[in-house]
Amino acid sequence: MSIVKVESINKSFGKKKILHDVSFEINEGEILGFIGPNGAGKTTTIKLMLGLQSIDSGEVYINGYNLRKDFEKAIEKVGAIIESPDVYMYLSGRENLKLIANLYGGISKEELDELIKTVGLEKRIDDKVSKYSLGMRQRLGIAASIINKPNVLFLDEPTNGLDPQGIIEVRDLIVKLAKERKMAILISSHNLSELDSFITDACIIQNGKVVTNCPIKKLKSLDVPKYRFKVNKVKGIKTLFANKKIEVPDDETFELEIDKKEINSILKKLISNDYEVYSLFKVSMSLEEAFLKETGGNSIE
Amino acid sequence: MSKLVYNELYKLFHKRSTKLYFVLVFLLLTLSLVIVLKFDNSEEIESNYDINYQQSIIDSYKDRNDLNDDEKSDYLGALVEHDKLSLIKEKGIKRNSPEEAYVKDNMSQLFYSKNFIIVYGYTTDVNNRTLDDINAEIDKEIKKLEELDPIAVIKDELSTLNKEIVCLDIKSEFCDKYFDIYKKVLEYRIEMNIPKSYNAASMELERYLTEYPSYLQYEKDKGRIKEEEKDTYNEIISFNKTMEYKIEHKLLTQSSVVQPNMVEIVSSGLTDMSIFIVIGLIMIGASVLSEEFEKGTVKLLLVKPFTRNKILISKIIASIIMIVIFCLYVTVLNTVSSIIYNNYLGMSFIYSLCEYNFSLHKVVEYNIFNYYILTFISQMIYFIMLDLIVICFSTLTTSTAISISFGFGLFIGTGILTEFVQKFKWIPLLPMYTSDMINVFFGQPPTYKILTLPVHVFFNIFYVILFIGLAMFIFKKKDIKNQ
Numbered sequence: 044m045s046i047v048k049v050e051s052i053n054k055s056f057g058k059k060k061i062l063h064d065v066s067f068e069i070n071e072g073e074i075l076g077f078i079g080p081n082g083a084g085k086t087t088t089i090k091l092m093l094g095l096q097s098i099d100s101g102e103v104y105i106n107g108y109n110l111r112k113d114f115e116k117a118i119e120k121v122g123a124i125i126e127s128p129d130v131y132m133y134l135s136g137r138e139n140l141k142l143i144a145n146l147y148g149g150i151s152k153e154e155l156d157e158l159i160k161t162v163g164l165e166k167r168i169d170d171k172v173s174k175y176s177l178g179m180r181q182r183l184g185i186a187a188s189i190i191n192k193p194n195v196l197f198l199d200e201p202t203n204g205l206d207p208q209g210i211i212e213v214r215d216l217i218v219k220l221a222k223e224r225k226m227a228i229l230i231s232s233h234n235l236s237e238l239d240s241f242i243t244d245a246c247i248i249q250n251g252k253v254v255t256n257c258p259i260k261k262l263k264s265l266d267v268p269k270y271r272f273k274v275n276k277v278k279g280i281k282t283l284f285a286n287k288k289i290e291v292p293d294d295e296t297f298e299l300e301i302d303k304k305e306i307n308s309i310l311k312k313l314i315s316n317d318y319e320v321y322s323l324f325k326v327s328m329s330l331e332e333a334f335l336k337e338t339g340g341n342s343i344e
Numbered sequence: 345m346s347k348l349v350y351n352e353l354y355k356l357f358h359k360r361s362t363k364l365y366f367v368l369v370f371l372l373l374t375l376s377l378v379i380v381l382k383f384d385n386s387e388e389i390e391s392n393y394d395i396n397y398q399q400s401i402i403d404s405y406k407d408r409n410d411l412n413d414d415e416k417s418d419y420l421g422a423l424v425e426h427d428k429l430s431l432i433k434e435k436g437i438k439r440n441s442p443e444e445a446y447v448k449d450n451m452s453q454l455f456y457s458k459n460f461i462i463v464y465g466y467t468t469d470v471n472n473r474t475l476d477d478i479n480a481e482i483d484k485e486i487k488k489l490e491e492l493d494p495i496a497v498i499k500d501e502l503s504t505l506n507k508e509i510v511c512l513d514i515k516s517e518f519c520d521k522y523f524d525i526y527k528k529v530l531e532y533r534i535e536m537n538i539p540k541s542y543n544a545a546s547m548e549l550e551r552y553l554t555e556y557p558s559y560l561q562y563e564k565d566k567g568r569i570k571e572e573e574k575d576t577y578n579e580i581i582s583f584n585k586t587m588e589y590k591i592e593h594k595l596l597t598q599s600s601v602v603q604p605n606m607v608e609i610v611s612s613g614l615t616d617m618s619i620f621i622v623i624g625l626i627m628i629g630a631s632v633l634s635e636e637f638e639k640g641t642v643k644l645l646l647v648k649p650f651t652r653n654k655i656l657i658s659k660i661i662a663s664i665i666m667i668v669i670f671c672l673y674v675t676v677l678n679t680v681s682s683i684i685y686n687n688y689l690g691m692s693f694i695y696s697l698c699e700y701n702f703s704l705h706k707v708v709e710y711n712i713f714n715y716y717i718l719t720f721i722s723q724m725i726y727f728i729m730l731d732l733i734v735i736c737f738s739t740l741t742t743s744t745a746i747s748i749s750f751g752f753g754l755f756i757g758t759g760i761l762t763e764f765v766q767k768f769k770w771i772p773l774l775p776m777y778t779s780d781m782i783n784v785f786f787g788q789p790p791t792y793k794i795l796t797l798p799v800h801v802f803f804n805i806f807y808v809i810l811f812i813g814l815a816m817f818i819f820k821k822k823d824i825k826n827q
């Protein structure tokens with residue numbers, strides 16, 4: 044059963060249409076990468092899914108509840124960080140968490156301490172948040188968003204603005220949470236390669252339209268094998284393989300998208316045409332390239 | 345909902361601006377107290393000035409032999425005044441004390457006789473007393489002054505009353521009534537031990553007598569009072585009714601005259617010092633919602649399982665609780681500093697107050713408690729109205745700075761608008777006027793005729809629904825913009 048269901052939502056700001064029939068679902072245990080360039084409409088979509096902005100048409104269901112009609116129930120088991128972690132700078136980390144815990148009720152001090160440990164803030168939790176680094180604030184934000192033990196987590200570019208160390212920390216935390224708590228997670232980013240190591244599904248959005256929505260495995264399976272040949276010269280190589288997909292990065296290298304059964308015949312062709320083959324190996328396509336292939340070559344950046 | 349309100353209050357109390365507010369109000373009140381205590385020597389200056397002034401007149405005449413009649417009487421006046429003032433100063437006599445009255449009233453004649461002889465060079469005065477005789481009498485009077493018996497003075501007065509009766513214009517249509525009152529006042533003073541010029545009590549009685557004829561006149565003309573005379577009429581009615589009540593219930597005593605009135609002091613924190621509360625409430629009302637929009641933290645609230653209406657209402661409730669806290673804080677500070685100030689002036693306090701109530705048509709006696717509660721409730725209506733307007737405006741602008749400016753603009757603008765009430769009769773129907781109900785609560789005549797009780801109630805309910813409804817509507821429709 045899908046925990047989150049977005050049904051062809053549309054949104055315009057004035058005359059400018061931002062989202063066109065955006066639909067997707069997130070199931071239990073899935074980590075959906077919501078990927079698209081800046082301005083694609085990721086933040087807008089997430090805000091619509093949280094009721095922070097009004098939906099022009101379409102529906103959002105969370106845990107089976109219609110967000111518009113049953114807001115309080117739908118949002119009950121949702122944790123979210125949008126744009127930047129929303130925390131009160133003039134309070135300490137602990138005070139921030141206590142306030143949120145108070146809103147949900149029934150959260151013991153031990154649970155709170157446990158949570159603080161989970162996000163690794165136990166040493167600085169009683170300092171004013173204004174003294175935190177952005178990474179610490181992001182971790183506090185994540186702690187705040189999972190106080191109510193949600194089964195859904197929306198994270199809008201959680202690694203934005205963090206240094207490499209911070210990115211790794213936050214990523215590890217998300218992976219840990221996904222494993223331990225079995226949440227349905229939506230995580231947005233403008234950078235596919237940042238996510239491809241741990242998301243289970245990818246939803247790619249461009250100019251307000253979902254262009255790809257599939258399991259990451261499928262995206263990876265698009266990984267048509269590609270072979271890199273090192274040769275003495277590349278002159279005339281393109282005409283030789285005019286019927287194949289070929290790339291020529293430099294004077295001694297070319298890459299072919301072929302099946303491994305074809306290798307022998309390729310080699311024969313090369314040798315009979317006076318090319319010296321120095322080496323040959325398989326290269327993997329990155330997720331990004333796979334995506335480009337799928338969408339017909341538009342860059343997402 | 346109570347969880348939301350708790351959180352709002354927690355945040356408000358931990359904000360730097362709130363802490364700053366508490367400190368600043370404290371400092372301002374303390375500072376003004378210190379300034380008043382340290383630098384207010386106006387009384388001293390005044391009395392010195394008087395003595396010095398008289399001395400300068402005396403100096404300009406002293407060594408001249410060619411004074412004409414006018415100059416001589418000037419000279420004489422200055423000498424008498426100088427004698428009185430020096431005696432008061434020398435004996436350390438307090439203002440408005442029975443001793444001061446005694447010196448000013450009873451010893452004037454002796455000082456006059458003494459200086460008359462000096463200025464005109466006679467050997468005796470009209471009563472054939474020599475300078476030595478008079479000086480001896482002055483000494484005797486000073487002794488009397490030291491063990492002053494105010495009652496004797498009143499007895500004296502009463503004994504002359506019979507003579508005064510004869511002097512009154514018997515044909516005057518109010519004569520009988522007036523004379524009754526006159527007698528009542530004198531008898532009251534004897535009973536309560538209040539000598540003439542003794543203190544504010546005797547001055548109030550004096551004023552009562554002076555205004556009594558116009559009171560009778562107004563009572564007679566009741567139905568035909570002109571619009572522009574209404575204020576004077578109300579004032580005289582209120583004063584006379586209150587005096588009647590005070591005499592009947594023996595509320596004017598030697599100690600009751602002592603100012604200031606504790607009841608008014610405690611409540612003045614809410615009225616005279618209300619600007620401090622207004623500053624605080626505008627600060628809170630303008631920021632309680634806007635600041636969360638500005639800092640982005642509003643998203644944190646909005647994705648919690650509460651409807652936007654609940655969030656807005658909880659913020660309104662928290663801001664109102666905050667206003668109550670501000671009221672109590674200012675009251676306490678104001679009362680403490682007033683007590684310190686007035687103790688410094690050597691005064692004690694009275695704890696009840698009576699005032700004529702125009703709606704009940706009788707004099708109502710208040711104690712500190714019920715007077716404060718009434719003031720508090722009536723001021724709260726005004727504060728809450730201002731708060732609601734500012735919050736409503738801030739949901740629209742989501743800018744703290746603009747909302748604060750708007751709040752103060754509204755507060756100051758109301759003062760300016762008041763200038764145009766004559767021209768535009770509907771102005772008092774605006775919320776800042778309808779929510780000002782202090783006159784209604786104390787049964788005083790309305791400042792604006794249009795503002796009767798039902799009008800107040802109707803418009804206040806209307807405005808409260810309007811502003812809360814509008815704020816809810818705007819807040820509900822608000823899209824949280826992308827950064």
Ligand SMILES: Nc1ncnc2c1ncn2[C@@H]1O[C@H](COP(=O)(O)OP(=O)(O)O)[C@@H](O)[C@H]1O
Nearest residue numbers: 056061080081082083084085086087088825826
């Ligand atoms: N309040 C707004 N008014 C008009 N256009 C907006 C507004 N907010 C966002 N947009 C536009 O909507 C598009 C999507 O924005 P956003 O959802 O923030 O993209 P992303 O998060 O993917 O970078 C952008 O082109 C942006 O310019």
Ligand SMILES: [Mg+2]
Nearest residue numbers: 085086087200
């Ligand atoms: Mg964004």
